[in-house]
Amino acid sequence: MTKITFLGTADQIPSASRNHTAILLNYNEENILIDCGEGTQRQFRKAKLNPCKITRILITHWHGDHILGIPGLLLTLSSSGYNKKLFIYGPKHTKLFIKELLKTFKIKTEYEIEVKEVNGTFVDTKDFLLEAKSMDHGIPCNAYSFVKKEKIRIDKKKLIKSKLPLGPLLQDLKKGKNVNHDGKKYFAKNLTFKTKGEKISIVLDTVMNNRIVSFVKNSDLLICEASFGDELKEKAQEHLHLTSVQAGEIAKKSKSKKLVLTHLSQRYENSPEKILKEAKKIFKNSVVVKDLDVLEV
Ligand SMILES: [Zn+2]
Numbered sequence: 001m002t003k004i005t006f007l008g009t010a011d012q013i014p015s016a017s018r019n020h021t022a023i024l025l026n027y028n029e030e031n032i033l034i035d036c037g038e039g040t041q042r043q044f045r046k047a048k049l050n051p052c053k054i055t056r057i058l059i060t061h062w063h064g065d066h067i068l069g070i071p072g073l074l075l076t077l078s079s080s081g082y083n084k085k086l087f088i089y090g091p092k093h094t095k096l097f098i099k100e101l102l103k104t105f106k107i108k109t110e111y112e113i114e115v116k117e118v119n120g121t122f123v124d125t126k127d128f129l130l131e132a133k134s135m136d137h138g139i140p141c142n143a144y145s146f147v148k149k150e151k152i153r154i155d156k157k158k159l160i161k162s163k164l165p166l167g168p169l170l171q172d173l174k175k176g177k178n179v180n181h182d183g184k185k186y187f188a189k190n191l192t193f194k195t196k197g198e199k200i201s202i203v204l205d206t207v208m209n210n211r212i213v214s215f216v217k218n219s220d221l222l223i224c225e226a227s228f229g230d231e232l233k234e235k236a237q238e239h240l241h242l243t244s245v246q247a248g249e250i251a252k253k254s255k256s257k258k259l260v261l262t263h264l265s266q267r268y269e270n271s272p273e274k275i276l277k278e279a280k281k282i283f284k285n286s287v288v289v290k291d292l293d294v295l296e297v
Pocket residue numbers: 011012021063065066205263
């Protein structure tokens with residue numbers, strides 16, 4: 001199960017109810033923080049989450065509302081005995097900016113930080129992939145996907161019934177290979193089942209472009225910025241952001257299963273349902289999140 005906590009859902013200016021952007025994705029031992037706006041540390045406290053469990057930080061771009069919480073977070077990890085290697089990924093210039101930031105704020109970390117500027121697949125474990133795609137937002141900017149791999153698992157009941165002994169042959173079955181034992185053939189398809197893969201895509205600040213739909217294709221969950229309502233689509237274009245309707249169109253065209261709208265302008269502080277209604281006209285299975293909402297996939 002993948003759990004996503006929306007720590008911050010505001011746009012450039014935080015409001016009384018919406019903090020700057022930060023999203024925490026938890027899957028097994030992985031805690032991946034996507035962006036870290038100002039105030040993210042206190043959002044961790046409110047959500048009763050431990051920042052020391054963060055394994056990786058993904059930065060979409062270097063606008064303040066997405067990164068101003070990073071120096072404070074790195075300091076806290078230092079004071080809290082963080083003892084893992086911290087991976088930070090981002091678009092072009094991320095290496096330089098992290099280096100400058102550590103220097104400016106005189107942050108000396110006991111833990112190691114590895115920074116990578118990424119595009120395409122940048123993490124590939126036996127369980128999942130992380131992918132980046134550059135977006136259009138005036139400065140280097142990435143959208144990200146978390147892709148849980150489809151897996152072949154042994155059906156234990158069927159295995160016991162088949163009388164195939166436990167041992168290295170099971171590894172072959174898990175790879176989908178048929179095996180021979182004591183002169184008998186055992187078919188992988190009879191003793192295994194597949195667990196479904198899953199894709200979660202995160203598209204934060206960007207203007208509409210022709211790379212989004214193919215990048216987020218078939219997402220189980222598409223998290224997308226909707227800074228503006230449809231009435232301000234010219235403004236969205238000018239400021240290189242997306243509207244509610246555009247987010248709906250991306251979800252529909254990409255055949256995603258569910259659309260999650262975030263990064264709302266403070267002008268919708270009292271009317272987020274307007275953004276939701278507009279997106280729903282295009283794509284029915286849409287939700288608008290507020291701070292500290294949790295979704296499970
Ligand atoms: Zn932003």
